[in-house]
Amino acid sequence: MSDTFDIAKEILLTPAGLTEAALQGVLGNILTHNVDSADIYFQTTRHESWVLEDGIIKEGSYSLDRGVGIRAMAGEKTGFAYADQIDLDSLNQAATTARAIAPHGHSAHVQTLSSSSQHSLYAHRDPILGMSENNKIDLLRQIDAEARKQDPRVTQVIVSLSGVFDVVMVAASDGALAADVRPLVRLNVSVVVEHEGRRETGYTGGGGRYDYEYFTEQGRGLGYGKEAVRLALVNLDAQAAPAGSMTVVLGAGWPGVLLHEAIGHGLEGDFNRKQTSAFSGRVGERVASDQCTVVDDGTLSNRRGSLNVDDEGTPTQHTVLIENGILKGYMQDKLNGRLMGAGSTGNGRRESYAHLPMPRMTNTYMLAGKYDPQEIISSVDKGIYAVNFGGGQVDITSGKFVFSASEAYLIENGKVTHPVKGATLIGNGPDVLTRVKMVGNDLAMDEGVGTCGKEGQSVPVGVGQPTLRVDDLTVGGTA
Amino acid sequence: MVEPHKEACVGMEREKLESLLEQLLAEAKSQGATAAEADVSLVTGLSVNVRKGEVETVEHNKDRGLGVTVYVGQRKGSASTSDFSTQAIKETVTAACGIAKYTTSDPYAGLADAALMAYNYEDLDLNHPWPLSAEQGIELGIACEAAAFAVDKRIANTEGASVSSHQGARIYGNSHGFIGSYDTTRHSLSCSVIAQEGDDMQRDYWYSSSREPNALESAADVGRKSGERAIKRLGGRRINTGKMPVVFATEVASSLISHFISAIRGDALYRKTTFLLDSLDEAIFPSFMTISEHPHIKRGLSSAPFDGEGVRTQTRDIVSEGVVRSYVLSSYASRRLGMETTGNSGGVRNLTVSSGSKDLAGLLSEMDTGFLVTELMGQGVNQTTGDYSRGAAGFWVEGGVIQYPVEEITIAGNLRDMYQGIQAVGSDVDFRRNIRTGSILIKEMMIAGT
Numbered sequence: 001m002s003d004t005f006d007i008a009k010e011i012l013l014t015p016a017g018l019t020e021a022a023l024q025g026v027l028g029n030i031l032t033h034n035v036d037s038a039d040i041y042f043q044t045t046r047h048e049s050w051v052l053e054d055g056i057i058k059e060g061s062y063s064l065d066r067g068v069g070i071r072a073m074a075g076e077k078t079g080f081a082y083a084d085q086i087d088l089d090s091l092n093q094a095a096t097t098a099r100a101i102a103p104h105g106h107s108a109h110v111q112t113l114s115s116s117s118q119h120s121l122y123a124h125r126d127p128i129l130g131m132s133e134n135n136k137i138d139l140l141r142q143i144d145a146e147a148r149k150q151d152p153r154v155t156q157v158i159v160s161l162s163g164v165f166d167v168v169m170v171a172a173s174d175g176a177l178a179a180d181v182r183p184l185v186r187l188n189v190s191v192v193v194e195h196e197g198r199r200e201t202g203y204t205g206g207g208g209r210y211d212y213e214y215f216t217e218q219g220r221g222l223g224y225g226k227e228a229v230r231l232a233l234v235n236l237d238a239q240a241a242p243a244g245s246m247t248v249v250l251g252a253g254w255p256g257v258l259l260h261e262a263i264g265h266g267l268e269g270d271f272n273r274k275q276t277s278a279f280s281g282r283v284g285e286r287v288a289s290d291q292c293t294v295v296d297d298g299t300l301s302n303r304r305g306s307l308n309v310d311d312e313g314t315p316t317q318h319t320v321l322i323e324n325g326i327l328k329g330y331m332q333d334k335l336n337g338r339l340m341g342a343g344s345t346g347n348g349r350r351e352s353y354a355h356l357p358m359p360r361m362t363n364t365y366m367l368a369g370k371y372d373p374q375e376i377i378s379s380v381d382k383g384i385y386a387v388n389f390g391g392g393q394v395d396i397t398s399g400k401f402v403f404s405a406s407e408a409y410l411i412e413n414g415k416v417t418h419p420v421k422g423a424t425l426i427g428n429g430p431d432v433l434t435r436v437k438m439v440g441n442d443l444a445m446d447e448g449v450g451t452c453g454k455e456g457q458s459v460p461v462g463v464g465q466p467t468l469r470v471d472d473l474t475v476g477g478t479a
Numbered sequence: 480m481v482e483p484h485k486e487a488c489v490g491m492e493r494e495k496l497e498s499l500l501e502q503l504l505a506e507a508k509s510q511g512a513t514a515a516e517a518d519v520s521l522v523t524g525l526s527v528n529v530r531k532g533e534v535e536t537v538e539h540n541k542d543r544g545l546g547v548t549v550y551v552g553q554r555k556g557s558a559s560t561s562d563f564s565t566q567a568i569k570e571t572v573t574a575a576c577g578i579a580k581y582t583t584s585d586p587y588a589g590l591a592d593a594a595l596m597a598y599n600y601e602d603l604d605l606n607h608p609w610p611l612s613a614e615q616g617i618e619l620g621i622a623c624e625a626a627a628f629a630v631d632k633r634i635a636n637t638e639g640a641s642v643s644s645h646q647g648a649r650i651y652g653n654s655h656g657f658i659g660s661y662d663t664t665r666h667s668l669s670c671s672v673i674a675q676e677g678d679d680m681q682r683d684y685w686y687s688s689s690r691e692p693n694a695l696e697s698a699a700d701v702g703r704k705s706g707e708r709a710i711k712r713l714g715g716r717r718i719n720t721g722k723m724p725v726v727f728a729t730e731v732a733s734s735l736i737s738h739f740i741s742a743i744r745g746d747a748l749y750r751k752t753t754f755l756l757d758s759l760d761e762a763i764f765p766s767f768m769t770i771s772e773h774p775h776i777k778r779g780l781s782s783a784p785f786d787g788e789g790v791r792t793q794t795r796d797i798v799s800e801g802v803v804r805s806y807v808l809s810s811y812a813s814r815r816l817g818m819e820t821t822g823n824s825g826g827v828r829n830l831t832v833s834s835g836s837k838d839l840a841g842l843l844s845e846m847d848t849g850f851l852v853t854e855l856m857g858q859g860v861n862q863t864t865g866d867y868s869r870g871a872a873g874f875w876v877e878g879g880v881i882q883y884p885v886e887e888i889t890i891a892g893n894l895r896d897m898y899q900g901i902q903a904v905g906s907d908v909d910f911r912r913n914i915r916t917g918s919i920l921i922k923e924m925m926i927a928g929t
Contacts, residue, residue: 050581056584057582059555059557059582060557060578060582062557062558062578063546064561064562064567065561076533076535077534077536079537081539082539082541083541084541084543084562085562094539133580133581134581156750158750192750194751199752199863201861241868243720243889243925243927244720244929245720245927245928275636276673276682354542356536356538395682397680397681398681398712398872400856400887402856402859402869404857404868421861421866422859422868423859423891424859424869424891425889426870426888426889427887428887474717474887474928475927476859476868476870476889476925476927477891478866478868478891478892478893478925
């Protein structure tokens with residue numbers, strides 16, 4: 001038994017007088033119907049946020065959510081019910097509702113619940129309690145002052161700080177018993193600059209599975225303030241972006257949102273089991289240039305997309321998706337893994353106890369290549385250098401994906417010249433990486449700001465990549 | 480369709496929830512709040528997904544929450560929980576009051592004026608329960624999907640059909656003594672299928688959503704439309720980069736108007752993060768356009784008697800003769816701007832764009848040659864500058880007639896120019912949306928393709 005497990009047990013089971021034997025009993029109760037497997041997911045989430053605007057601490061909020069979800073699976077069928085009280089009555093009621101997906105009968109036995117050793121990728125401290133309110137507020141005020149002193153054209157600064165303390169436990173009929181204690185902090189800065197009647201905004205932030213000290217160390221929080229102002233000023237000076245198909249150099253780090261949209265979603269197990277993905281049935285085929293190796297890795301210390309175990313109790317892992325351009329495999333949860341004859345890859349995630357798990361990404365990134373980033377830019381006669389992005393979106397069936405640049409420059413004769421306005425880039429997932437001509441040696445992960453939405457469920461994720469040169473990508477400018 | 484039985488299950492619950500809310504406000508007062516507001520919500524329901532003629536998931540939904548905002552003088556704090564026990568209510572209020580110790584006194588903070596509260600409001604007929612069983616849901620889903628497969632043998636795969644029915648209660652109250660509450664229902668039917676021809680796979684969907692189960696489109700119609708839409712997309716290609724007229728089909732036209740609403744919201748105005756700063760009395764749209772809000776439409780999907788602050792909602796023109804007549808404000812924003820709240824805390828409700836006489840075919844004919852957009856992808860809208868650049872799919876039109884499907888292109892422009900460039904609004908209104916508009920023809924946008 002790890003510390004993590006004991007903490008989770010103390011928070012989730014002890015107040016309701018629940019024991020592991022009781023959980024075993026509830027699972028046994030579900031398996032009196034003809035289901036293959038079942039699981040119980042307990043969760044308590046504390047969340048707080050503080051917002052500074054107009055130089056004052058304008059808002060603060062706190063929320064506490066707690067509940068338990070029960071899932072019963074029979075073949076491709078799933079019955080699901082949940083309750084926002086954790087006690088034996090609610091558990092039994094939800095179990096009765098969920099198992100109704102299958103008729104009375106017997107097809108599987110509950111294995112004895114046992115927990116095994118797992119990763120310890122982050123501290124199990126509650127970030128909300130880890131810093132005094134006065135210190136949180138001081139941090140926001142310092143960032144506000146830092147941003148405002150950067151440039152007289154700054155007219156508005158909004159700084160927000162949020163912390164989550166999420167404690168989960170999973171007990172499954174296959175014997176899995178696991179818990180995770182997941183801190184998550186985030187700091188965002190958004191600024192408005194104004195000059196000669198023209199206004200622009202700059203937005204940046206960061207975070208991860210840390211406590212709030214992360215933002216005071218190495219001046220990180222102040223750095224976000226400076227960066228937001230820099231971004232806004234770059235855009236204040238931007239001219240119209242070009243329109244049409246051209247060579248695009250993507251910067252390292254957050255531009256890895258390309259991989260998340262173009263490749264990642266299409267390689268999630270559910271879409272491939274249903275054969276609705278443009279990547280369905282293509283394992284072993286070339287889907288990228290041989291310079292490209294792409295992985296999903298939930299085991300990176302302290303990263304926003306990392307988990308010790310996924311929401312089905314499976315330890316997260318380093319999963320190779322594309323190796324030297326060849327498609328290697330998919331990201332799986334238990335249900336889709338089982339139906340496809342593969343195991344879970346530790347990618348079964350859910351937004352909360354009130355949502356069903358499904359295959360989701362953790363931290364998705366491309367490994368470093370051999371080129372110096374400067375060499376990559378020098379190789380381009382005419383194109384775009386895009387270094388910051390907003391979000392993206394993909395149609396996994398047609399493979400078409402978009403992502404929107406928020407900081408981009410023209411490349412002319414091998415040199416980065418003028419900033420251009422934000423523009424949406426569009427491409428086709430299954431072939432965009434085949435047009436990757438150069439992969440940089442500067443792999444970087446994002447700052448810890450990504451949230452991925454799928455079927456109405458949001459989960460925190462990470463992305464990363466080195467500088468990349470992609471030929472023939474469509475840039476949605478106006479010039 | 481199943482006959483609905485009128486049931487009062489949530490209605491009975493509502494009285495209990497109202498007393499819970501009163502308890503919450505009393506607790507706030509006793510803990511030193513000088514003013515407070517709270518809301519309680521409860522939603523129960525069932526969602527069924529069917530795929531390839533078999534049930535895939537049956538989800539029993541039961542969500543509830545309560546939230547409180549306290550004001551200690553001009554300092555504000557908020558807290559919420561899903562736990563309705565007396566102990567949890569005390570702790571939630573304590574958390575909110577704790578936060579208000581650290582927030583700064585804000586001269587604009589506070590409740591909306593007591594005189595604006597919706598002390599009397601009419602029943603908007605929003606509650607039409609549907610005692611849908613899992614078996615009935617599965618049956619409907621199967622029928623829906625079967626109708627899609629029947630469209631064409633190239634409908635080769637499916638993401639499935641979904642049927643859901645939810646019933647909820649909303650209760651809001653504040654320390655002016657106002658408490659308002661009402662029950663709502665929302666039912667929906669949707670289907671998403673895949674057309675396949677060689678390596679080409681195209682997905683599309685259709686849905687119907689209503690307060691009343693009997694007002695839903697039939698499973699056969701929803702399925703058939705999803706299948707027809709997917710088939711039409713087969714063989715999509717790119718078009719050349721260049722400037723051309725664009726028609727936004729009704730299912731995407733509402734997004735254009737939602738960008739306008741976001742740009743005249745109070746928070747965007749006082750933060751100056753809008754390209755429509757000081758746009759009151761300015762002709763942002765052509766003179767034939769009126770955009771009005773109708774929060775009291777009976778059985779309307781976005782109807783509400785009062786807004787997020789208890790303020791009486793009102794029917795009014797936001798744009799008439801193309802001129803912006805009113806912003807979209809909460810009480811906080813209105814105090815910041817020195818104006819009156821427009822009852823829009825929580826957004827606009829049943830926004831309606833005046834329609835012209837032409838249907839979609841008429842608009843395409845008026846456009847003659849250009850791009851009909853039926854799907855948009857990505858965010859790509861800068862609200863501060865109005866710069867617009869989004870991924871799109873749709874159809875190439877020549878001589879007013881659809882020629883072939885188009886994909887993997889972007890459309891770009893500036894929203895100010897796009898609004899000025901609106902040449903016609905169609906009569907083909909999509910009533911499923913909060914923003915009700917027909918298709919919109921815009922004179923010119925930049926397309927990026929090959």
